[in-house]
Amino acid sequence: MKYFSLNKQSPIVNFKEATILGQAPDKGLYFPERIPIHTPDFIGQLQQLSKEDIAFRVMEPFVGDTIPADELYRIVSETVNFPFPLKLINTTIASLELYHGPTFAFKDVGARFMSRCLSYFSKNQSNKITILVATSGDTGGAVANGFFGVEGIEVVILYPSGKVSPVQELQLTTCGENITALEVEGSFDDCQAMVKMVFADKDINDRMQLCSANSINVARWLSQQIYYFLAYQQWEDQTAPVISVPSGNFGNLCAGIMAYKTGLPVKHFIAACNVNDAVPDYLLTGIFKTKPTTPTISNAMDVGNPSNFVRILALMNQDYTSFSSLVSGYTISDEVTIETIREVHQQYDYLLDPHGAVAYAALKQYQQFHDDAKGYIVETADPVKFPDAIKMAIGSEPLIPLAAMELFAKEKRSIPMLNEYASFKEYLLSR
Numbered sequence: 153m154k155y156f157s158l159n160k161q162s163p164i165v166n167f168k169e170a171t172i173l174g175q176a177p178d179k180g181l182y183f184p185e186r187i188p189i190h191t192p193d194f195i196g197q198l199q200q201l202s203k204e205d206i207a208f209r210v211m212e213p214f215v216g217d218t219i220p221a222d223e224l225y226r227i228v229s230e231t232v233n234f235p236f237p238l239k240l241i242n243t244t245i246a247s248l249e250l251y252h253g254p255t256f257a258f259k260d261v262g263a264r265f266m267s268r269c270l271s272y273f274s275k276n277q278s279n280k281i282t283i284l285v286a287t288s289g290d291t292g293g294a295v296a297n298g299f300f301g302v303e304g305i306e307v308v309i310l311y312p313s314g315k316v317s318p319v320q321e322l323q324l325t326t327c328g329e330n331i332t333a334l335e336v337e338g339s340f341d342d343c344q345a346m347v348k349m350v351f352a353d354k355d356i357n358d359r360m361q362l363c364s365a366n367s368i369n370v371a372r373w374l375s376q377q378i379y380y381f382l383a384y385q386q387w388e389d390q391t392a393p394v395i396s397v398p399s400g401n402f403g404n405l406c407a408g409i410m411a412y413k414t415g416l417p418v419k420h421f422i423a424a425c426n427v428n429d430a431v432p433d434y435l436l437t438g439i440f441k442t443k444p445t446t447p448t449i450s451n452a453m454d455v456g457n458p459s460n461f462v463r464i465l466a467l468m469n470q471d472y473t474s475f476s477s478l479v480s481g482y483t484i485s486d487e488v489t490i491e492t493i494r495e496v497h498q499q500y501d502y503l504l505d506p507h508g509a510v511a512y513a514a515l516k517q518y519q520q521f522h523d524d525a526k527g528y529i530v531e532t533a534d535p536v537k538f539p540d541a542i543k544m545a546i547g548s549e550p551l552i553p554l555a556a557m558e559l560f561a562k563e564k565r566s567i568p569m570l571n572e573y574a575s576f577k578e579y580l581l582s583r
C-alpha cells in the first residue's frame with residue numbers, strides 16, 4: 153500500500169515512511185492510494201475468528217510489505233490485549249467500552265499500535281527518534297504508556313499546567329526513563345503551537361529525528377478501525393448498527409468510516425460533538441468553518457479545527473451529499489451531557505463518562521426521528537478520569553479502579569516550561 157499527501161505536493165511513500173514522517177513535507181495528511189475491500193466471507197466469519205486474527209486481517213493491507221507477517225501478528229496481538237466489550241445499556245443502545253487498556257481511554261489502541269510499529273522500524277536505525285506530542289489529557293498518557301521503555305525512542309510530552317485531571321497528569325508524569333513531561337505555563341493550544349513550530353524549525357530537524365504521535369499519524373488513525381470490527385463481532389441484531397462517535401479531531405470517526413468503506417456493515421454514523429461543532433455545522437449547511445476552541449467538560453473533544461476532516465472528505469470523494477447521507481452531526485451542551493450521565497445512571501445503572509454521554513445524547517436525538525434505529529456509542533474513556541463531572545451528575549465520584557490507585561502512590565516528575573518558543577527550543581537542543 154502506498155500513501156499520498158492530501159495536499160498533493162509531496163512524494164508517494166509506503167506505510168513505514170508515512171508512520172515515521174507523521175505529516176507529509178507539504179503539511180498534508182497521508183491517505184492510502186486505494187481502499188482495500190474485505191471479502192464477504194471475512195465479515196461473515198468474524199464470530200469464529202479471534203480478536204488477534206481480526207486485527208491482523210484489518211491491518212495487513214494497510215501495512216503492506218513494510219512489516220513481515222509474523223511481526224505484524226505480534227504487534228496487533230499486543231495492541232488488542234485487553235477486553236473490548238459491547239455492553240447493552242438498554243434495548244436500543246449498547247456501549248462499546250474502549251477504556252479497558254492501560255490508560256483507561258481508547259487512545260491506547262492507536263498509541264500501542266503506533267509505538268510497536270515505530271519500534272520495529274527503528275531497529276536498524278542508528279539515530280534515535282524523538283516523539284513530540286502536545287496533549288490536552290488523554291493522548292499524553294496513552295503515548296507515554298505505549299512508548300515506555302521502547303528502545304531507540306525518546307518521548308517529550310507538553311501539557312498545560314493545571315489543566316489536566318489528576319489521573320491524567322499522573323499518567324504523563326510518573327513513567328520516567330525515556331518519557332519526559334514538560335509542564336507548560338499555558339493552554340493546550342499553546343503547547344500545540346510550540347510543537348508545530350518545532351516541526352517547522354530547520355535547526356532542530358537537522359539535528360534530531362522528530363516524529364509526531366498525534367492522531368494524524370496513519371499508524372494511529374488506521375489501527376482504530378480494529379475495534380469497529382470487534383464490535384460487529386459482538387453485534388447480534390439482524391440490521392447493521394448506527395454508530396455514535398464522540399468526536400474532537402475526528403480520527404476515531406474517520407477510522408470508522410474507513411472500516412465501513414472496506415466492507416464493514418454500518419447503517420449510519422453520528423458525529424457527536426460538544427459545542428465545538430464545526431463538523432455538525434458543516435453537515436447542516438455544507439460550509440466548513442473552523443471555530444475558536446471553547447472549553448467544555450468533555451475536554452478531549454475541545455477542538456475548533458479538526459485535523460481529520462480533510463480525510464473524511466477524501467473518503468467521501470469530496471461529495472457533500474454522500475457525506476451527509478452517511479453521517480449526521482449533533483451538538484450537545486454541557487448541561488445535556490451532565491443530565492444524560494444522571495439519567496442513564498438512574499434508569500439503567502450504567503455510568504457514562506462525559507464523552508460517552510455526548511455520544512449517547514446524540515444517538516437518542518437521532519432515534520427520535522428514526523425509531524427503528526438500533527446502535528451503539530463508542531465509549532472512549534473510563535468515567536474515573538472525569539471525577540468532577542461525574543460528581544456533578546450523580547452526587548458522588550466514581551470508584552477508582554485498583555490500577556489507577558497505584559498511580560497515586562507514584563511521584564510526579566515534570567519539567568516546568570515557560571510558554572515561550574525560545575526556552576522550549578533551547579531545552580530540546582540541550583537534551
Ligand SMILES: *Cc1c(COP(=O)(O)O)cnc(C)c1O
Pocket residue numbers: 257258259290291367398399400401402403404405452453507532533
Ligand atoms: C481524543 C478523545 C476523543 C476524540 O477523539 P477524536 O479521534 O480526536 O475525534 C473523544 N473522547 C476521548 C475520551 C478522547 O480522549
